[in-house]
Amino acid sequence: MKPKLFQSAPAWAVRDPMLLSGVVLLTLSPLLLIVSGLDQRLLFERSPWDKPLRFALSLGIYAITMAIAAQWLLQREQLSQRRWLLGWRWLAPLLTATLTFEMTWMAIQAARGLDSHFNEATPFEELMFSLMGVGAALLSLGTLWLGVVASWLAFGAARINDRLIALGIALGFIGTGLLLPWTGEALVEAGRSQSAIQASTVIPLLGWRLDGSDPRPAHFVAAHIMQILPLAAVLMTRYGPSSRPGISALALFILAAASTLLTVWVMP
16 A cells, blocks of 8 residues: 555645755756756856756755655644644745745856856845845755654654654754754855866866865765655665664664764864
C-alpha cells in the first residue's frame, strides 16, 4: 500500500507553490547552462550566468525539499489539524515570492553582465543586494520554523518510523536554519572581494577558493544538511534495525553533530 503522501501527490503537487517553483528552477538549469556556454562575456573571468545557474540548482532543491517535508508533516494526524497548517499556507507563497525575486534579479544582472551580489555600484543595486539579504534571512527562518514543527512530531508521534523521519527533518532543518545565517554573514564580511577571484584559483562552476580562505564550502554544507539528515532518516526506516530504533536516532544525532563540525571546520 502506498503512503498517503504519494496517493494524494497529484492534488498537492499542483497546489503547492514551493514544489512548483522548485521544479521550474531545476527545469531552467539546463537552459541557463546553455546560455552560459553561448554567452562569451566574462564577469571576473567567469561567465555571468554561472551564479544564476548555481542558485537555480540550489534553490530548486531547497524548494522541493521544503515542499515534500511540509506535505509529509501534513499527512501526520498529530499535526494535520493544528494551526501550523495555516502557517504553511501563508509561508509557502512568501518563500516562493522570495525565491522568484532572488532568481529574477540574478538573471537580470547576468543579462546585463553585472554581478548581483556585493554590487554597490549604484544606490539601486545596493538596495537590491540588501533586499536579497532579507530574502536569504526569510528562507533561513522558514527552514528553522519547519524544523521546530517537525521536532514536536519527533517526540509525539505514535509510530516509530514517523518519529525517526520527523527527527531527521527537525535536526536537518534546524541545522540549516541556524548555520546558514552564520555562514552567510561570513560571506557578506569576506565576500565583497570574493567575486574578483581569478578563474585559475577556483573550482569550476562552484567558484570556491582553493586556498582554504573561502567561507562558501561551509555555506554549501550548511545549506544541504536539510537534505542529508531527512534522507538518512528515510533510509534508516527502510534498512535500519527496526527493533532498535534508539540506534537509528543516535545515528541521526551523530550525523547532525558531524555535519555541524564539518561546517565549522571548513569555515575560514
